[in-house]
Amino acid sequence: MERPMAALKKKKSFTGAFVLILSCMAIAGWSNTWDGIKRQAGNIHTVQSDFIQEKHLKILNKPLISKGRFFFSAPDSLRWEYASPVQSILLMHEGKSRRYVIRDGVMVEDSAANLQAMQVVISEITQWLHGRFNANPDFHATLEPGPQVLLTPKEAALAKMIEKIELNLSDQPGLMKSVVIHEGKDTFTLLNFINPTLNQAINKDLFLSVE
Amino acid sequence: MKNLLVVSSLFLSMVSCGSLPEPAVVDDYDQTRCSRPYIDGTWRFVHAIQAEMRPGKKGFFMGVTRISPEKKSIRCVMMTIEGFVLLDATTAKNALTIHRGVSPFDSRHFVQGLMEDIKLAFFKPPGQPLKAGTFEDGLFVCRYKSPDGRITDIVTGDNSAWEIRRYNKNKTLSRSIKASKPEKLSGQGGTWLPGRIEIKAHGMHEYLLTLDLIESELIAEQP
Numbered sequence: 001m002e003r004p005m006a007a008l009k010k011k012k013s014f015t016g017a018f019v020l021i022l023s024c025m026a027i028a029g030w031s032n033t034w035d036g037i038k039r040q041a042g043n044i045h046t047v048q049s050d051f052i053q054e055k056h057l058k059i060l061n062k063p064l065i066s067k068g069r070f071f072f073s074a075p076d077s078l079r080w081e082y083a084s085p086v087q088s089i090l091l092m093h094e095g096k097s098r099r100y101v102i103r104d105g106v107m108v109e110d111s112a113a114n115l116q117a118m119q120v121v122i123s124e125i126t127q128w129l130h131g132r133f134n135a136n137p138d139f140h141a142t143l144e145p146g147p148q149v150l151l152t153p154k155e156a157a158l159a160k161m162i163e164k165i166e167l168n169l170s171d172q173p174g175l176m177k178s179v180v181i182h183e184g185k186d187t188f189t190l191l192n193f194i195n196p197t198l199n200q201a202i203n204k205d206l207f208l209s210v211e
Numbered sequence: 212m213k214n215l216l217v218v219s220s221l222f223l224s225m226v227s228c229g230s231l232p233e234p235a236v237v238d239d240y241d242q243t244r245c246s247r248p249y250i251d252g253t254w255r256f257v258h259a260i261q262a263e264m265r266p267g268k269k270g271f272f273m274g275v276t277r278i279s280p281e282k283k284s285i286r287c288v289m290m291t292i293e294g295f296v297l298l299d300a301t302t303a304k305n306a307l308t309i310h311r312g313v314s315p316f317d318s319r320h321f322v323q324g325l326m327e328d329i330k331l332a333f334f335k336p337p338g339q340p341l342k343a344g345t346f347e348d349g350l351f352v353c354r355y356k357s358p359d360g361r362i363t364d365i366v367t368g369d370n371s372a373w374e375i376r377r378y379n380k381n382k383t384l385s386r387s388i389k390a391s392k393p394e395k396l397s398g399q400g401g402t403w404l405p406g407r408i409e410i411k412a413h414g415m416h417e418y419l420l421t422l423d424l425i426e427s428e429l430i431a432e433q434p
Contacts, residue, residue: 055294059277059286061430064257066294080293085425086259086273088292101271101292103261103423110292111268161295161313184311189294 032147040173047072047175049196058186077207093207100210107210139165170196231362231382234344234352245343245353245365248373248390249335250402253279257426258408260289263419272297274422277430278333285329289316302326328410328420331377332388336363361385371403384413394424402429 048071054063068082080090087102088110099110138158139151149167153159166180175198179191205211260272275288284303290296298316300309309322316322336355343353346366353365360380367373371393377386392406404427410420 053294055290057275057288057296057299059255059275059288059299061255061428064273064275064294064426082292085257086271086292088271090293099271099292101259101261108261108269108271110271183296187296187299187311 032143034143037143037149043199045074045199046202047196047198048200048202050194052192052194054190054192056186056188056190063190071202071206073202073204073207077204079206089210091207091210230384231378232346234342234346234354236342236344240343240351244351244367245340246335247367247371248332248365248375248388249280250278250333250404251280253277253281253430255426255428255430256424258422259425261421261423263421265417273425276329278329280334283330283334285326285333287325287329289325298322298325300326302330328386328388331363331375331386332408332410336365372405386413387411 048069050069051067053066053068055066056063064085066082066086067084068080070081071077071079076092076094078090078092082088088100089107090099091097100107101110102108138155139153142150142152144150147169149169151165151167153162153164161183163182163184165182168177168179169175170177175196176193178193179189181189181191183189255275255277258274258276260274262270262272264270271292273290273292273294275290277286279285282303283305284301286301287298288296289298295313296311297313298309299311300307300322302308307319307323307326309317309319312318312322336357338355340353341356341362343351345351350366350368352367355363355365357363362378362382364376364378365373366376373390375386375388376384379385387410389409389411390405390407391409393403394406404424406424408422408424410422412418
């Protein structure tokens with residue numbers, strides 16, 4: 001391989017899009033109208049939930065399953081933690097982002113992640129928390145039956161990375177059932193949220209440290 | 212004199228670390244040792260990948276590969292830890308197709324290099340060894356020479372671990388691939404698979420990729 005690391009060193013703006021999706025979990029989201037969503041959004045302070053992630057690829061006979069838990073506290077604190085198959089923790093707090101991966105029992109910081117891009121996207125979270133889907137310049141947002149919020153990229157560059165995102169709202173106000181991120185034909189990620197809870201106190205240290 | 216010592220030390224260091232060592236040749240040997248690193252059939256692997264660009268700076272990825280040594284084909288998908296696809300590419304009979312690539316992973320130069328590393332790890336060099344023998348440290352080597360003059364050493368010890376070393380035409384070490392943490396798979400012909408593979412690039416643009424096996428599957432269909 002000739003100079004592949006030069007490529008790896010470059011920024012990975014796609015990671016920012018992932019954070020954008022995570023922020024959707026904090027959408028205070030059940031409603032059939034934008035006004036209803038915005039109204040519920042104002043009541044959201046924290047969200048925490050287990051999740052099961054299915055990665056579907058044409059190359060795979062069965063999806064690659066990841067499991068974990070996330071914590072969100074308004075306005076901009078997030079801990080997104082995978083327990084398997086690769087133990088990793090993404091921390092975001094007050095505009096700073098870090099990712100750690102556990103290898104051989106040791107926590108190793110990911111220095112290649114484009115954390116600056118994450119910080120840019122975090123600034124969007126407040127908008128999402130308030131149900132201001134149309135305030136995000138990167139996506140068109142439409143409210144579909146289900147209820148479902150459908151996000152489609154405005155720019156071709158982003159569409160190359162993400163075709164669309166489906167946010168399936170729960171019957172319980174303020175919660176989501178699942179998120180489907182369509183990257184392309186035969187390639188999508190399904191996030192199912194399990195046992196979510198709203199507005200329970202979350203220790204601030206969870207967003208500051210991986211311990 | 213001091214400068215001479217420094218230069219001499221540097222030279223010896225370069226020779227010991229990067230030049231082509233000569234084995235004590237043996238004529239009668241177990242030829243299966245030359246095949247130890249290589250799999251039969253078409254396999255699908257899922258790896259956790261650690262990429263070290265420079266000391267202490269590490270990035271993490273997930274990799275899914277479908278490899279058929281018989282057909283000389285590889286399909287490779289690289290993702291972020293969160294599952295975003297950065298690269299989906301196929302190489303078959305030296306034809307490279309990039310199905311999906313997110314910049315900078317859409318660079319053909321990058322993808323060709325990646326595929327070359329995978330080929331080196333999983334495709335046995337064609338033909339018969341140029342020679343075989345033992346190094347001073349007791350390790351056994353099967354040495355192959357490609358038509359373009361590059362040398363590939365397949366180095367094995369008494370256990371199931373192995374190392375592949377690739378030397379340039381000028382006999383300097385350019386790649387080393389080291390397997391460790393062997394996992395014997397029951398129900399799949401008792402195949403030994405390395406739980407960890409380390410791919411190291413030597414020279415001007417050094418890097419280290421560490422691949423930890425998450426899933427493996429012997430599949431019937433061809434890529």
